[in-house]
Structures are given as C-alpha cells and as structure tokens.
Amino acid sequence: MNLTFPMEFHAKKRNSKPEPVLEPAIIEQVSGDDEDKEEQLLFDDFEDGAVMDGDDDYFDDEEFLEDEAEQYVGDGGGGGGIALAGTWWDKEALKIAEEVCSTFDGELRIYAFKTLSNSTIQVRIERLTNKSGSPNMEDIEAFSTTYRARLDEAELVKTITENTTLEVSSPGVERVVRIPEDLDRFKDRAMYVKYVNEADAEDLSSERDGVLRLVSFDMETKYCTWGLADVRVNREKAGKGRPLNKKQREWRLDIPFHSLRLVRLYSEI
Incomplete structure (x- = not known):
C-alpha cells in the first residue's frame, strides 16, 4: 500500500513561518487484499439473468x-474553481495568488480558491507535472510561504484586509x-x-x-x-x-x- 498525505498550511501572523498540519486522506495507489473491510455496496446482486445494457x-x-x-465543480473547495465571498479585498487576494503561482515556472496551478467573510483565504494547488495532480510537501510550503509574504505586503499598504488567515492544501484524494x-x-x-x-x-x-x-x-x-x-x-x-x-x-x-x-x-x- 503506497500512501501519500495532503498537506495543509495555516498562516495567520505576519512574518511568521507557517507550520504544516498533516491530514491523512490522499491515496495515490492502493493494493492489497483487505477484503474483510466492510464497504457500502452500490449495485443490486448479479444473477445469471441480469441485464447490463446501460439501463x-x-x-x-x-x-x-x-x-x-x-x-460540485466550481465550489472553491474539493470541486475546484473560484468562490469569492464578495468582500472588498478578495479579488486582490486572488490576483496576488495567481501572480505567486506564475513564479513556479508552470509547475503549479491553483485548483481551487475561496475567500470567507472572516478574512480567511483557502487555496488548493495542484502540480501539473504530476499525473495525479498532487503537490508534495515542499510545493505546499513554498507556495504558502511566498503567498503569505505577498499578503503581508498587501496588508501593510491596505489593498487587502488586515489579519488574513491563509490555508493552503492539495486538491484532495477524491477531487x-x-x-x-x-x-x-x-x-x-x-x-x-x-x-x-x-x-x-x-x-x-x-x-x-x-x-x-x-x-x-x-x-x-x-x-x-x-x-x-x-x-x-x-x-x-x-x-x-x-x-x-x-x-x-x-x-x-x-x-x-x-x-x-x-x-x-x-x-x-
């Protein structure tokens, strides 16, 4: 069984280094015979006369x-896309995130971006050079650190709200x-x-x-x-x-x- 884990960074204080929080969820590839594990079943029992013609x-x-x-697609979370709270600062925060992403030579892309009215910014990034789209821990940390620094600058000149909270993570195992x-x-x-x-x-x-x-x-x-x-x-x-x-x-x-x-x-x- 080969497992990887999505990483989420929370960054609240200006000029402070974000600490990683690991959440076990992503399964890149699973192999094994753990047949005893119970699962909900999807299909009606198959019988010799069962019809499977696309009905x-x-x-x-x-x-x-x-x-x-x-x-759902575009929910700003597991479904990707952009979901803004309608605050005066969220479009600027999105613009900065896109600028930061462009500094990674096309290797990283924003999968989902969401702002909340409590000054929280949630970003999910994906690695385009990885077929699964899953970024590694270094990707998450590098993006989070760079974006946090840009947000701090924007807070100082008041182009975004003060005391923003930043959460950066992967798209998730069941994206x-x-x-x-x-x-x-x-x-x-x-x-x-x-x-x-x-x-x-x-x-x-x-x-x-x-x-x-x-x-x-x-x-x-x-x-x-x-x-x-x-x-x-x-x-x-x-x-x-x-x-x-x-x-x-x-x-x-x-x-x-x-x-x-x-x-x-x-x-x-």
Missing part, C-alpha cells in the same frame, strides 16, 4: 455515499473531475460518476451513480462511454474474492457530457 435500472441509487451532493477538461488526464483512474439519462435530465430523482472507468470520449460529439471499474465495491457483486464477471466487464454506459452531474476520483479505502 439505469442496473444501479441502486439509494445506496452510495451521501456527501457527494456537497461537492472532482472537470468535464471534459480532466477526462484525458484521469482516464486510467476509477471514478465515482453521478448522472441522469438524457430524457430525464430535469428530474433530479432520476439520478444514478456508480464506480466506473472511462472507456472513451469524443470532444466533437460531446459523448463519453463508461464501463465498470475493477474495484472491490463492484467485484463483490460477482461473489466475494471473485473477479468481475463477463456481464460486468461488458456493461457499457453511453452518455453526453451534460448529463454527468458529478464525476470525482474514487479511492478504495
């Missing part, structure tokens, strides 16, 4: 993680995948996918979900094809300790980009 009836949408609705920008980057990773059928796009109760793998996507037609990911939550429906069965391996879902409600990386922990 939504294949999924039990009542049975998966309940907190995905709290994440939201931006559609279609991130599809090619994470095409080899298992993903949690929440979607609706095109005919039911306006009916939120028709949402389905699953742990899937990306088979293909077409930027011109804006369609993508998904299959079942080879992960424990799917394999267990074929029987404990058994691989995906033929019906599972052949199951496909063809869906347009706009019918994808949420796509995020999936971690088997």
